[in-house]
Amino acid sequence: MKPDKVLLALAGQPNCGKSTVFNALTGASQHVANYPGVTVDKMVGWYKHGGNKVEVVDLPGTYSLTSYSPEERVSRDFILHENPSVVVNVLDASNLKRCLYLTFQLLEMEVPVILNPNMMDVAEKRGMEINASVLSKSLGIPVVPTAMKSGRGKKKLIEAIEKVGTGESAVKPVRIDYGEMEPLIREIEAKLSAESRLRDRYPTRWLAIKLMEGDEEVRKMVGEEKNPGEMLLEFVGGLRTTFEEQTGETPEMHIGRHRYQAAEEVCKTGVKLPSNVKKPFSDRIDGVVCHRILGPLFLVGVIWTLYYLSIVQGYNITNYTWPLLAKIRSFTEAIMPAPGFIEIPILRSFALWFVDSVNALLNYIPIFFILFALIAVLEDSGYMPRMAFIMDRLFSRYGLHGQSTLPMVLGGIYVGGCAVPGVMSCKGIPDDRSRLATILIIPLLNCLAKVPLYVLLINIYFAQHKALAMFFISTISLLMVLPVSKMLTMTVLRKRDTAPFVMEMPPYHLPTVRGVLGRAVERVWLFIRKIITIVAALAVVIFVLLQFPGIGKDRMAYYEAEKDRAINTFYKKISATDYAAAIQADTPSKNLMDLVLYWENYKNARMMAGSQKAASAVNKAFKIRNPDFYPVVQPEGDKDAKKVNREMKKLVRERKKILQEMRKERINQSFLGRIGQAIEPATQFAGFNWRVNVALLSAFAAKESSVATLGALYEQEEAGETLEQRMAAAETGFTPLHALALMLFMVLYPPCLATSIAVKLQSGSVKWMLFSMGYPMVLGIFVATLVFSGGSALGLTGLQAMFAFYGLMLCITIAAGFLKTKQEPSLIQP
Amino acid sequence: MTLDQMRPGNECRIKYLSVRDKLGQRLMDMGVYPGRRLKVVRNAPLEDPMEIEIDGYFVSLRHEEARFVEVDHREAR
Numbered sequence A: 001m002k003p004d005k006v007l008l009a010l011a012g013q014p015n016c017g018k019s020t021v022f023n024a025l026t027g028a029s030q031h032v033a034n035y036p037g038v039t040v041d042k043m044v045g046w047y048k049h050g051g052n053k054v055e056v057v058d059l060p061g062t063y064s065l066t067s068y069s070p071e072e073r074v075s076r077d078f079i080l081h082e083n084p085s086v087v088v089n090v091l092d093a094s095n096l097k098r099c100l101y102l103t104f105q106l107l108e109m110e111v112p113v114i115l116n117p118n119m120m121d122v123a124e125k126r127g128m129e130i131n132a133s134v135l136s137k138s139l140g141i142p143v144v145p146t147a148m149k150s151g152r153g154k155k156k157l158i159e160a161i162e163k164v165g166t167g168e169s170a171v172k173p174v175r176i177d178y179g180e181m182e183p184l185i186r187e188i189e190a191k192l193s194a195e196s197r198l199r200d201r202y203p204t205r206w207l208a209i210k211l212m213e214g215d216e217e218v219r220k221m222v223g224e225e226k227n228p229g230e231m232l233l234e235f236v237g238g239l240r241t242t243f244e245e246q247t248g249e250t251p252e253m254h255i256g257r258h259r260y261q262a263a264e265e266v267c268k269t270g271v272k273l274p275s276n277v278k279k280p281f282s283d284r285i286d287g288v289v290c291h292r293i294l295g296p297l298f299l300v301g302v303i304w305t306l307y308y309l310s311i312v313q314g315y316n317i318t319n320y321t322w323p324l325l326a327k328i329r330s331f332t333e334a335i336m337p338a339p340g341f342i343e344i345p346i347l348r349s350f351a352l353w354f355v356d357s358v359n360a361l362l363n364y365i366p367i368f369f370i371l372f373a374l375i376a377v378l379e380d381s382g383y384m385p386r387m388a389f390i391m392d393r394l395f396s397r398y399g400l401h402g403q404s405t406l407p408m409v410l411g412g413i414y415v416g417g418c419a420v421p422g423v424m425s426c427k428g429i430p431d432d433r434s435r436l437a438t439i440l441i442i443p444l445l446n447c448l449a450k451v452p453l454y455v456l457l458i459n460i461y462f463a464q465h466k467a468l469a470m471f472f473i474s475t476i477s478l479l480m481v482l483p484v485s486k487m488l489t490m491t492v493l494r495k496r497d498t499a500p501f502v503m504e505m506p507p508y509h510l511p512t513v514r515g516v517l518g519r520a521v522e523r524v525w526l527f528i529r530k531i532i533t534i535v536a537a538l539a540v541v542i543f544v545l546l547q548f549p550g551i552g553k554d555r556m557a558y559y560e561a562e563k564d565r566a567i568n569t570f571y572k573k574i575s576a577t578d579y580a581a582a583i584q585a586d587t588p589s590k591n592l593m594d595l596v597l598y599w600e601n602y603k604n605a606r607m608m609a610g611s612q613k614a615a616s617a618v619n620k621a622f623k624i625r626n627p628d629f630y631p632v633v634q635p636e637g638d639k640d641a642k643k644v645n646r647e648m649k650k651l652v653r654e655r656k657k658i659l660q661e662m663r664k665e666r667i668n669q670s671f672l673g674r675i676g677q678a679i680e681p682a683t684q685f686a687g688f689n690w691r692v693n694v695a696l697l698s699a700f701a702a703k704e705s706s707v708a709t710l711g712a713l714y715e716q717e718e719a720g721e722t723l724e725q726r727m728a729a730a731e732t733g734f735t736p737l738h739a740l741a742l743m744l745f746m747v748l749y750p751p752c753l754a755t756s757i758a759v760k761l762q763s764g765s766v767k768w769m770l771f772s773m774g775y776p777m778v779l780g781i782f783v784a785t786l787v788f789s790g791g792s793a794l795g796l797t798g799l800q801a802m803f804a805f806y807g808l809m810l811c812i813t814i815a816a817g818f819l820k821t822k823q824e825p826s827l828i829q830p
Numbered sequence B: 001m002t003l004d005q006m007r008p009g010n011e012c013r014i015k016y017l018s019v020r021d022k023l024g025q026r027l028m029d030m031g032v033y034p035g036r037r038l039k040v041v042r043n044a045p046l047e048d049p050m051e052i053e054i055d056g057y058f059v060s061l062r063h064e065e066a067r068f069v070e071v072d073h074r075e076a077r
């Protein structure tokens, strides 16, 4: 009987073109899933062939199948537990010998394997001849060579998968002869097959070999069995020791060496190498890219290009996409209940808040798309490992990793990054400890959204030293991040797993358009799905915290009275004009409100209209819309109309003032406002009053809000006053020292909602997300207090305190670089 | 002599790996094991890590890891 569903797994070493094969097979029908408990991506897709549905899983690229890294564990567990009907082992045909090392491990797991030497075009160009039928005979499995970048061999591969998957063609793989170890393996096998339940679930020879290798996971699995369990482990332990004593070689090295030897045997007959081996082209490129002087220059160039194309050019694109988002907002405005003179319906303010929160993130999509595409180019070309190679020395001193470079660049190593893609690109860092350290420090870099607050404060309080202050704030974040990372590594992350740096420098490849765009779309989609949805949900919570419990009854009565006073004054003033009747109809407030809205719409429309021609078009439209009101907004010489126009201006200004006062009071009274006031006694040492507290608290939703909230808190007294002027006027006690403390706190500000979600996704735990939100807060308060209280005590000016703090951080960073971290146990000489 | 003491351009033969477990296995899986020949290609701009060539492919590793690879310089060719 033919099964009508085939489960196919793709296995292979990194960079052999596995994803290219996956894409060629599945086309657009694929998605990302997760393996339980780890943050390794699981690519799943499917295709149909001859009535069979074939489900394809792209396993992570690994060199081996031990239990030392999550990728290897995941691949191995998938093959053992999901029982794929076929495993296609993709290999780099130009480096067959080394790739076969993994093949033998797959064969030992006794799954049907198809050998797929890919990149045949590269091998042929180098003059290698690969004889598929000889390979097939000496390995005992089907061999299908391909050059999947151009789709060559795809059909044959699909046919072979069908044959093996439906059990039509039997597979009889060879076995490696492990020499002196064979008798020991047999002995263990005999014990396993006599007593254990394990032999029904796992290939016994594989278990035996893994036990000889001392594989931790397999030992645990066997140890958990009642029978033979511990006893068997002890027995194997004895065998391992005697083996090492007798041969002078550890069992795992003996096994590895035999696998390499077997691979060499197979290649001797199956592969014909060219007589003269040219120096590989990649090595010549590396001569420049990894050069002592040119290398770092090239790296800076790459980073600059990345910034320029994504942040600068991407930002330009948002000029075109923002109007689309603005349309969504005006549409929402239009369908929501209209505002009253001072009563803004809660549904309306909520809907607008919600749209604004989501729009703020959607606005980043063009930037993210370019960024993700460029990252894909870097990944596919093979430049990433070179980046790590160049930077590792510097970063590893602080508990980070060479591969932390890209995430930190994205996060804003100077100024103007974004923590979300930064955190998301931490995935590739193999060392668990460095990966977490990188994830935790990225939010402390200068993302784009922190900049408005810096600019605001620098313009007010460091107006004479703008450039200097901007340089300070741009570079201080790196100086704080490095020692913080070292500190985390030596404390909370001390016990985390580390991994060897040892890494392949793969040959360079020209990336394909499809591969790059596909990845960019996929990641943007992930961003929309995972991050924007959750942020939208949490925006509701922040809204409630800022709105409720709201303004009390008696205060509301006061505002009502204010409103009536303003309206009555207006009516009295215009009562003698020709327009009094039109405005003061049966339902006065309604009609007046119509006029107010008409007035505001008209002002907005005129502001948007750039040219003379557009302006007169607006005039015409408004004249048609309401001929009675039109003279009020455009008096044109009519004396009565002019008077109404003047009074109307006053009324609108009055209304704005009342609304602003109400908003301020609502924030005062809100839960968030109360928290801000409650913590003022503590934050005063950092120089923050409750208003600043509220602004900082609201920044958690998105850092841009800090400036918006300050805007709401510092009421507008005269139209056209900038926030700078208002803040300077309202906070007379505020000095540059206050501003400095506030800016430093902003540097160390906890991640925004979107970043927190990214942290949760990448660290795989809520615990680390909460930690990443908590520790910067403590650190920020500490630094701000140090600078403010310390600076005040020493009588320093803002500028002096800035220099002092910079010097201090420079010393700490250099000192932290020389501090030794405890060595891995496995790195200590045996 | 250990691998971390080799200079760029040097060729040598691996004699012994004095480390096991995670790092030992990783070196093995990347093709660094006794009997193999290798060539030191270059050091990174800041000296560490180093890049070596084994059998036509390139691997980079930190000097602190290369310390565990004992090599024979004379037996190079």
Ligand SMILES: Nc1nc2c(ncn2[C@@H]2O[C@H](COP(=O)(O)OP(=O)(O)O)[C@@H](O)[C@H]2O)c(=O)[nH]1
Binding pocket: A012, A013, A014, A015, A016, A017, A018, A019, A020, A021, A061, A118, A119, A120, A121, A122, A146, A147, A148, A149, A150, A380, A381, A509, A510, A511, A512, A515
């Ligand atoms: N010349 C050539 N390049 C290929 C071929 N298959 C894949 N590549 C390139 O090799 C690089 C790595 O491929 P990828 O599928 O990402 O490898 P993976 O790491 O195994 O998933 C990409 O730049 C591909 O475009 C092929 O058959 N020929």
Ligand SMILES: [Mg+2]
Binding pocket: A018, A019, A061
């Ligand atoms: Mg891949």
